[in-house]
Amino acid sequence: MGTSEIVGSVAELWRFPVKSMGGELLQDADITERGVLGDRAYALVEPDTGKVVSAKSVRLYPELLKCKASFVEPPRDGGSMPPVRMTLPDGTTLRSDSSGLDRALSACFKRNVALRQSAPEDFTIDQYHPDVAGADPGGNKDTVVQQKLGSALFAAIGMDSPVPVGSFLDVFPMSVMTSSTLARLTELRPRTRFDSRRFRMNVVLKTQPVGFIENDWVGRAIGLGDAARLNLSLLDPRCVMTTLAQDDVPQDIEVLKTLVQHNRMQLGDLGKFPCAGIYAVVAAPGRVRSGDRVVLN
Secondary structure, three states, rough: OOOOOOEEEEEEEEEEEEEOEEEEEEEEEEEEEEOOOOOOOOEEOOOOOOOOOOOOOOOOOOOOOEEEEEEOOOOOOOOOOOEEEEEEEOOOEEEOOOOOHHHHHHHHHHOOOEEEEOOOOOOEEEEEEOOOOOOOOOOOOOOEEEEEEEHEEEEEEEEOOOOOHHHHHHHHOEEEHHHHHHHHHHHHHOOOOOOHHHHHHOEEEEEOOOOOOHHHHOEEEEEEEOOOOEEEEEEEEOOHHHHHOEOOOOOOHHHHHHHHHEEEEOOOOOOEEEHHHHEEEEEOOOOEOOOOOEEEE
């Protein structure tokens, strides 16, 4: 029988109502089998290409990560998603239920885009790989490649998908990071600001050790609060998004370079990736609150 230990507490809970836009820092969150309720409920899609819009496509959408999104009212489990309010980089505010929305968004990004609540079955993005040796096991550098995500990614590699068709989640329902990882990165490169917002995690844990402790958690489970339980499935491979500017966090390619140098990990048969944090599936739903204790099993 495995041992259980209290490893810390919930420091941050995040929900991102619109994919690749700034999210909501929550005091409590409902965890469902699909992850944080309302997370990545909406995304921009290009009607002309069928591709989902992502901040990973830095050259086409350099301003996307500077947008902010929040629900006009809290989502309810089992109900339809409420509208979202989006604040664009110039301060313009748009609601998802307003007329002329797609026209206004297209004018902002200077490309034909539309806000959607369901991903195409062939969920594909344009992903920019920066000129960082070792960041991509495929060897791509300073180039854009088409990347399948969500259920389309798992269909392409012949595996069962942990996220349903239509979900805008990249790979798994949940993502978790510890303050230990952030402290280790800061220790390795003090001049770079390793703010948790760079990594766009659902849950950030306050933990005591300094180090990439999630590396030893794959295959284990964590309990969050009284009910929610996550099975920890795969280390989280990182990309150009961690280097981009948002709010008061500056652009800094050294984020990715530091991970390549110090935490490049083998992920199954897929190759070695720079990793920070861990992906999870929901074993038991529940309400999680900031400050809840976290038990590792």
